[in-house]
Amino acid sequence: MAQSSSQLISLEQAMADPDWLGRQPLQPYWSDDSESIYYRRKRQGAEQTDIFRIALDSNTENQILPEELNNIDIEGSILSSNSLLKVYEREGDIYVKDFGSSNVSQLTRTSAIESNPRFTTNNDKIIFNRDGQTFVRDLNSGLEAQIADIRLENIPPEDNKNYLEEQQTRLFDIIQLDQARKEREENFNEENQRLDASRIALPFYMGKNSELLLSVLSPNEKWLLVSLRNNTERNLGRAGIMPNYVTSSGYTETREVRARVGTTDFSDQQLYLLDLQNHQVANLNLNQLPSIQVNPLSDQSEDAFPDTDQEQKNRQLQFVNLQWTQDGKKVLFQAISRDNKDRWLLSLDTENLRFAELTTDSSQENKEETSDSEAIISDLMAPIYLDSDHLRLVHHNHDPAWINRQFIGANWLPDNQSIFFLSEQDGYGHLYLFDDENRNVNASSKQITRGKFEIREPTSTRDGKQIYFRSNIAHPTIYNIYRLNINNEEIEQITSLGGMSRYQLSPDESKLLVVHSKATRPDELYVSRARPNAESSQITHTISDEFNNIAWVEPEFVEIESSFSEDPIHSRAYTPTDDAYGRPAVIFIHGAGYLQNSHQGWSGYFREFMFHSFLVQQGYVVLDMDYRASSGYGRDWRTAIYQQMGTPEVQDLSDGINWLVENKNVDRNKVCTYGGSYGGFLTLMALFNEPDLFACGAALRPVTDWAAYNHGYTSNILNIPELDPAAYERSSPIEFAEGLTKPLLIAHGMQDDNVFFQDSVRLAQRLIELEKENWELAVYPIEAHGFREPSSWLDEYRRIYKLIKDTLDN
Template sequence: MMNGKLDWVYPEELEITTAYWWSPDSRYVAYLQMDERSVPEYPIVDFIPYHAVIEPERYPKAGDPNPIVRVGVVALKNPQTIWMDVGKDTDIYIPRVMWLPDGKTLAIQRLNRAQNQLDLLFADATTGKSRCALRETDSHWINLHDHLYFLKNGKRFLWSSERDGFRHFYLYNIDGKLLRQLTSGNWQVVSLCGIDEKKGIVYFTATEKDVLERHLYRIKLNGSGFKRLTSRDGTHHIVMAPDCRHYLDYYSTVVTPIQLSLHRANGKRVAFIAENQVAELQEYVLSTPEFLTITTEDGVTLHAMMIKPADFDSTKKYPVIVHIYGGPHAQVVRNAWGGSGYLWHQMMAQKGYIIFSLDNRGSYGRGKAWETTIYHRFGEVELKDQLCGVEYLKSLPYVDSQRIGIWGWSYGGYMTCYAMLNAPEVFKVGVAVAPVTDWRDYDTIYTERYMGLPKDNPEGYEVSSPVNQVANLKGKLLICHGTSDDNVHFQNAVQLADKLIKACKQFDLMLYPGKKHGIRGQNARIHLFTKITNYFLENL
């Protein structure tokens, strides 16, 4: 039983960072109570000490009982909990809690287990009585957001929804009556940056200009005055000042490391804070990535990116490494700085490989219909689109079609395993880092959102899990996993290894003792990428 403290799965999958909330006047504190007693324990074993240590983790796998949650409020003058009425159903999630400006009312978001109904409740902090001000429903699943904003006069609030197929802003009065839809179009609102209530202006980032980019926009609360404020092509991460008179712009492109600048609210730059030229990168002679689009047989446009060797010669034949993630609510192909992973891809390009990435259907940024194509069946649509990208590669005269490899991490590790087992004639080499290999082993919130409960979708779980397809393996497969991974458990690697051995299939396995999902610390990351580098050099 935890009061004001979060478990593992809520922060990971609901992106909630705290379990208590002070009222604006600091007279009350609301908190989340989590009863984990029915949640099964998973043993994370630390094998490094002389006597191995078991660290039990409460981890609800798909279909398991979840923590029972409720919201309480305590007044500082009378420290007795008043429980808010969140309904009779206890098999729910409470992903968001916040105070209204009056300091007496709580806004509680209640999400059902199937994650296709989200209710916005207003609860009286002194009595616990609540009413449902707004309800969102979806035939697939509801993506959560952090765009709820109450205007200080307490009469209106801003909300976002994907009800028209793309995430947009909606303005409501406090009774839950829709006043107007503020934004619209075949593009996504990404983040709410701030609201200048005196001027009635909403500042936000969105994909309106280009799905590969992020830009700052403004629109008035009356729905007029829509305008893009950032001009440079690329990705702008915005931090707005509390008074909305200035903002910080963390700007990057695929070839420009993050630059930091200060701007007025109208977009005019005041000063560079960190121009970040990174002259040291020049000596490495990095290749400029190429963005491209590929059209599927059914007319769908896919975005892709390619990195060629700096000394590229179109008369030569090059092997290809496909870098894949492929999972929902994620985007790999973006005009943004890619960090250390991008630099490793540049290094592999210098060693004579073409690096290729593609965002398949199910990825982020192109609307709800695009994202929900994967519903109840992971892997199938994603691989179909990735293979469309491979067919494009094979059509290029400088690609060696017999030397195509694939690698990915987490969901990308899963997709690597899935691709090696479902398209064994296509991929010669695969490297899967921290892969899910059986979706019954992953947590409730993420897995059930997209796959439903195992009892309701047994066939989907069966055909989506690589552990059931090991007989198809033909190429070279390296599995890398941290033994203390509390996200994608090491059990996934063990279960896949067990099935491969029983099928008499040769593979390679690299363990990282005591390392979690990110495989960091004590040279582990260097060791990992050295291992991956050598595996491709030796086998592709």
């Protein structure tokens, strides 16, 4: 139903610079005393943002001037264990705030970028990273120390002489004497450096061709966990070339863009633990991870790996989320297979850990693990094996399609022994708990939330007794804030705003900062007490009067029966107020695939929302569907497109048309569709494979051939072309272009470095060769994947509307 207002939205207004909506609050956060809110707001007509502060007690707001920036609170909650100090990074430098005196001390002021600050166990030092190395700053003395000298090279050779050098040494006593003097000098200097506590420790040589990816120091300063890979085995693939024809020079300029799926070679990563007290190194041996040697495609594709007798090898791993406990005794980390079908969560306990001497067998195994027989690592000891007294598996999740990385978060509780983490193992993203002190080999994690909903952004309280999170418990399209009591697993609802809400817990844990929106109301800031069913107070009012005066169409949130799933297809329906029969309709197809757009909050597709109100004003019914592949509805809904992109989604679009005919008086022959990116891809798949489904379609920045898209996204869903060519052929619109019979608009920015303009060019050539009619390609020379200029948006949507109107009116 339309809101009571006299003003209607025009196409020109909908596609104008969005500042007219009111410039909503950005990046809000709490002050350190939990009494104020900071947020950014875009300047009118400019890209820059300003910082504002709202004092909650007086409800007053003021802008922070540039000269005041050094004195304001900075977002983040990296506190000392006694909660007396806070450390943070600002503009690449490190600061410490004393809550007792409110004094802020700047620890660094360099041209280098210092990052990732945290406290040592005793709270008397700050750990931070600079230029790939780890440093520690003593808060009392001011001394800054490099914690380890990591050198990505082999140990300097003791004897690597050619024939002439050997001859010189053999024939001339003076040569032998000089070499002996040099060796004594080197030994003398090395011994002095080793024994002199005021100097940096001797270097750790981690092997030539190594690349340091991560290094995390334990807060007790005894251990350094590092992730390495062999950069000679890594191939970024052949880069694409993108020309720019509209340049300040007047000449065509080019730039390199990403490689295609399956054309890159990845180097296996290895984890090493450095014992800083004894100057020793040990590899974390993960050869016994469950399923590490299993070929995940062996039961999915008959010809994927035809040589079944080939030697079984470990799958390549990537390591993420390395986290030490505050006492520095344990570290949590995750290993994810390069094919993204397995995720292992592991913990390493360093208490009473002593490295063993390297034997001949373990030395050979280490060489095989490093994937570089020439790499010579200094002070290398025997590996630390899985299921030893120290290294253990916390959780293993296998997904025959792909692991959902939105549900892999894991953290220590404040007791330094319990781990809470997210997993989609039961079909939805839920919370699990693991007691790392339970050394029983059969110990397993405990699921502590259950149901057909998803847990997002879990935050533990300081006492470790409760976890706050946002979730769609009440309805798949409504997100409120909840609190879990860990002991009894009871869930309490904190906010009841409906729509879409995100949150931040205040530093004193008494309040919530809530970013809230509804379908026709953009983001505003609210504050709520952190207790069940507390009222939320709105503290910003940034939506413009001009926006408020528009007669926006309120979407109806509907559940469309699916012909292929027990679960309904959640959708937004926009309906004219008249009771006409034989109505025309438009189905909008959201992009990204794994995205939820039929939630009840403000959509990231806000221009499309305004366009839909415009269409309703012209008498069209509009349907916006969360087809299978969309987020928010569980694992099975997400992975329905595995190896068959474009099939389940088009089936859902067909169900949407049936619903429109049965419920909205729509004429089945008067339905058009449009969408961008993934939505553009689905528009093409529908028009090519189901030519009687839609009367016309507009494919904006569409993927036309998945073999030309990036690796990270595409390989999850379709594997890679060399291993699973059939999946690519059944999922790429260019393979089905012969099926086009209805009017088609293709619109694409030539500077698109996400979905390349080449995708649309190749499809255009294919359509030309097929002698197809009633299609056009609209070119936008300066635009990337997401358009920037209002004139481009307006031109594109004028063309979309013209296509729809001309087709359906006739």
